[in-house]
Amino acid sequence: xxxxxxxxxxxxxxxxxxxxxxxxxxxxxxxxxxxxxxxxxxxxxxxxxxxxxxxxxxxxxxxxxxxxxxxxxxxxxxxxxxxxxxxxxxxxxxxxxxxxxxxxxxxxxxxxxxxxxxxxxxxxxxxxxxxxxxxxxxxxxxxxxxxxxxxxxxxxxxxxxxxxxxxxxxxxxxxxxxxxxxxxxxxxxxxxxxxxxxxxxxxxxxxxxxxxxxxxxxxxxxxxxxxxxxxxxxxxxxxxxxxxxxxxxxxxxxxxxxxxxxxxxxxxxxxxxxxxxxxxxxxxxxxxxxxxxxxxxxxxxxxxxxxxxxxxxxxxxxxxxxxxxxxxxxxxxxxxxxxxxxxxxxxxxxxxxxxxxxxxxxxxxxxxxxxxxxxxxxxxxxxxxxxxxxxxx
Numbered sequence: 001x002x003x004x005x006x007x008x009x010x011x012x013x014x015x016x017x018x019x020x021x022x023x024x025x026x027x028x029x030x031x032x033x034x035x036x037x038x039x040x041x042x043x044x045x046x047x048x049x050x051x052x053x054x055x056x057x058x059x060x061x062x063x064x065x066x067x068x069x070x071x072x073x074x075x076x077x078x079x080x081x082x083x084x085x086x087x088x089x090x091x092x093x094x095x096x097x098x099x100x101x102x103x104x105x106x107x108x109x110x111x112x113x114x115x116x117x118x119x120x121x122x123x124x125x126x127x128x129x130x131x132x133x134x135x136x137x138x139x140x141x142x143x144x145x146x147x148x149x150x151x152x153x154x155x156x157x158x159x160x161x162x163x164x165x166x167x168x169x170x171x172x173x174x175x176x177x178x179x180x181x182x183x184x185x186x187x188x189x190x191x192x193x194x195x196x197x198x199x200x201x202x203x204x205x206x207x208x209x210x211x212x213x214x215x216x217x218x219x220x221x222x223x224x225x226x227x228x229x230x231x232x233x234x235x236x237x238x239x240x241x242x243x244x245x246x247x248x249x250x251x252x253x254x255x256x257x258x259x260x261x262x263x264x265x266x267x268x269x270x271x272x273x274x275x276x277x278x279x280x281x282x283x284x285x286x287x288x289x290x291x292x293x294x295x296x297x298x299x300x301x302x303x304x305x306x307x308x309x310x311x312x313x314x315x316x317x318x319x320x321x322x323x324x325x326x327x328x329x330x331x332x333x334x335x336x337x338x339x340x341x342x343x344x345x346x347x348x349x350x351x352x353x354x355x356x357x358x359x360x361x362x363x364x365x366x367x368x369x370x371x372x373x374x375x376x377x378x379x380x381x382x383x384x385x386x387x388x389x390x391x392x393x
Contacts, residue, residue: 115381144337
């Protein structure tokens with residue numbers, strides 16, 4: 001039975017995959033700088049005899065053909081970039097690149113897809129259709145590597161009938177998966193604000209506009225946009241995450257910079273909120289005597305799992321894992337550039353459990369102590385291969 005062959009292969013290659021993950025984790029690269037990572041992935045694909053093309057500078061599109069390759073086409077995607085975080089884990093595979101860490105699990109995603117590639121390639125005489133493997137750069141940074149991959153034609157010639165990706169989930173125990181149909185993640189936009197005045201002596205605030213005071217008023221004021229303009233049953237978040245200005249006790253700085261993020265589950269409200277942010281910020285700052293530069297960098301769209309395609313993947317996961325090991329994913333205000341793919345073709349973005357409290361593996365993504373229970377790699381590789389083969393039917 002093909003399912004059992006996939007599980008057996010995943011188990012056999014699991015130690016090698018863990019070694020691959022250790023190499024990737026120890027050598028992280030930031031968004032759009034994944035040159036060594038891409039070269040390593042290309043080397044692995046070459047060893048497997050899998051054809052590939054370089055896309056979007058540091059991205060890779062690999063293709064595996066089964067029998068009757070034009071019958072149905074499925075894409076499987078993994079992201080490869082790391083984050084500007086200093087790792088605090090004391091492990092043999094700790095990051096060797098100062099200030100850079102695979103703190104979001106993209107090393108795991110890449111490893112899982114390489115494992116799936118090996119399984120698919122070894123069993124290519126036993127399934128039909130074509131599977132496209134997308135190793136993608138730049139998921140962590142606007143405008144998102146997915147947008148560049150799409151522009152470079154990865155969803156064309158031939159066009160996939162659907163696309164699947166997974167993401168590690170430190171809130172879900174290892175040995176479990178989770179799925180959700182419909183909208184599953186929020187849009188994400190970046191906000192950059194600079195408040196300017198001529199600056200002055202702290203003892204004479206009446207002779208200038210107090211940029212620090214204005215910034216504090218603005219931060220509080222912007223929260224009203226969410227609480228008093230958006231429907232309370234439509235999730236939305238506005239967070240100012242950085243304040244930069246001043247460097248001593250007795251000088252009102254001539255410039256204060258703010259940075260933040262805006263998330264929404266409703267695309268109509270998303271763009272209405274942009275206008276409200278602009279109106280509120282410009283009006284408040286100018287009314288207090290300062291000048292303002294404001295830029296909203298449009299980021300990722302919502303991630304929308306196609307209901308029918310995701311239902312099919314969910315049922316396949318029940319079959320592969322056992323229904324008791326598959327849950328429903330919670331709605332999340334996090335964002336993912338996988339949303340670009342789901343705007344073009346049906347998609348399914350699901351979660352891979354990596355938590356193990358007994359081993360102390362409890363830390364969230366985007367933190368210096370994030371890690372995984374590596375038994376999840378075998379599960380992820382087998383599941384992705386099984387989905388790719390089964391969804392081509």
